[in-house]
Amino acid sequence: MQEHVLELNGVSKHYGKFTAVDDISFAIPTGSIYGFLGPNGAGKTTTIRMILDILKPDKGSINILGESCALNVRHRIGYLPEEKGLYKKMRVWAIISYFATLKGMDKKTAKSRAFELLERYGLKDYAEARVESLSKGMGQKVQVLSAVAHRPELVILDEPFSGLDPVNQEVLEQLIQDMAQEGQTVIFSTHIMQHAERLCDRMLLIAKGQKIFDGTLADAHAIIPRRVTLECQGDISAVTKSADVLGAIERFPETHNRAAGSRHWELQIKEQADPQKILQCCFENNIALTRFDYTQPSLHDVFVHLVGSDAREHSLR
């Protein structure tokens, strides 16, 4: 088995003058759950389409399951596109089985596999229903199932969570974890950082067609220094001088009660630093704390930090 199911080297794609994907390189290890993150219009879908050989890159090379072209290994790939759609008139089991046969499964196996999946993920009662009678969320679940029914080695899901209610989001998370457990590699793109945080071994962050980050969750967390928030009266210089503290910034949050004379500080601390020691340091120096907060930065913070003003600007457009 290869080490990487997928490798991109310097891949670019232009639409006229617009650069959708700009010189992206990354590799996805076999058997991992890989998050594909980025703001709207970052180039996620274009990248995915190039990986699947639906679009041809203008520059760079792609190696997928040991082949240079996804077409040759398309039976080993499962794909859920960003914009979901199914044949409205077909029955639920038939559509799952149809897409599985298009991936090379024989008809009989495909049919029993369809029923098996429907039963396992709570859609057994709808097996004979027509797709048009399903709710949007259910339809989406059916589509996810039809994308993975043929047990692909590599599963690519473009925004699989959008439009699902929390219960179904959990079902989908379960499905992704089930697949990973069976040794399948799963790539999914998302906006919702909690999913990535819960599921991903590694993640790739792109914005404006460029790679911004590629690494594990721990790597991501390391990008933003850990922070301690203090609210107190008087001087805190004794604490900031401590070796664990990288720097201190005074903040003026609107909720903060300035009349009482207390000040609001945000301290950035070292990776290995122990927040307990900082608290201890405060006591030793008789700093009257009204608040002490230690927070691990969330992936959301990392995302906003990395994408920064660009993303905000983009979302306002």
Added chain:
Amino acid sequence: MRMMRLIAMREYAENVKTKGFWAGILLFPLILVGVFFFQTMLAESTPTRHYLLIDQSGQYGEAVDAAIRQEQQRRILQAFVDYVLANRIAANPEQTPARANAQIDQFIDDVGVDEVAGLDQWLESGGLDFALTLATPYLREGAPAFVPPREQFVLAALPEGIDAQGDPEQIIEQLRPWLTGERPLVVDGQGSNLFALILIPAQVNTAIVRPGATALAADSTNNGIQYWASNLTDTRLPNAIERSINSTIRNNEFITRGVDVQVVRNVQRTRMPLSRLDPRKAEGQEAVSVADTFRQWAPVGFVYLMFISLMQSVQYLLSNTIEEKSNRIIEVLLASVTPLELMMGKLFGIGLSGITTIFAWLLSFFLFIAFYPGTETELLSQFFSVLLSSDLIPYFIFYFLAGYALYAGIFLAIGSLCNTLKEAQSLMMPMMMILIVPLVTMTFIAQDPNGPVARIMSWIPLFTPFTMMNRAAADPPMIDVIGTTIVLLLSIALVLWLSGKIFRQGVLRTGQPPRIVEVLRMLGHKH
């Protein structure tokens, strides 16, 4: 190959499940049955039409009466022949209802006004019964009895208070409520609308137009025979009356000029037969039969069948592609199959449903003919047997498939560029106009199958399947057959290749349909 088959099978299976498909299949036999059913029903249920006759001249009333009698005799005889033909044991393909009716027409037209009464007498004294006894050995068992048709035009009595000898203008004024249908006539205690009024003024003879004399247009209409009727479409009655009165006038002319009427009549009935012969047929069988005429016209039927089926298929192809595109299914499909496999799969699947429709139509046609025997269907069944037994079938299969491949390629490309049917409509417009051309020129080409227009059109690939099908029965020159086939096949390959390119790029497009320049750029694209 397997992918293509899977896609084709799904397209076919889904298409066959749609209501539109069944509507298309069932509509044809329904229309067929409906048309014949209505025709028979209408013929049987036409109400008796009452007319008024005011003959102030006292000279032509008899002629009008004879005309109406004659129409009735014609109907009785035609009904009789139809009856015999429908119920005879062995069918003679040469003796078609159309031919028999033409013979009866000829016969009736030859009958002079003074002889009408004779024929009437013959009918009344059981002439038909005698004919029926003669025909019985040739009729199949259990044939229903012959029922002669009812009289269609019946003379009604003039409503009270109207002076038949009064001023014509005044008579019309008085009768106007009846003529416009405001007041019904009372015939045998029942109300009935007045169908027509025939008014022959006293001075009608002054309106006779003779050669050399200048026709006094305004005057002659005033003094001539007046036919008043609000029904403008049924012209049988006025035509018959005009013919009959003219014949009477001419007879009178002959008498005044001292010509023997019997001689004239004999001269008028003298005729020379004309046989139509076909030099291409074997010696002794050159006579052009009905079947031959059918064979000449059969291609028109095929062209029409081709046109309808093609229209149906390509439209479905188009809407189906657009549905997949707007549903975003296309992207999933493209992750599993190549655009070419997808395109060809669609092409085959929907082509197959088109062929199914044709077969279903043919089958229903057969069943219809088998279970609905009658003189009307007999003509159809003959046309049909000629159609099927002829050597035209291979032509039809080839040109149908070729035409389908050509147009399907184009319509698939159009479908791939549009997100909604509305968008597709503007792109489809020129194609529809092109498709109409073979339909418009269809009869013209059948009449002059090797003429310059037919030949030129044969070489235009978009028209080749239709035009060559149209000419198939007329032995077109070899160069045309082989040459156009080569051009056609090359064009199909080119169209499929190019539309494959457009399809590949078009299916993933979103937003407005592209401008011409963009389409050209797509064609030039290397991938």
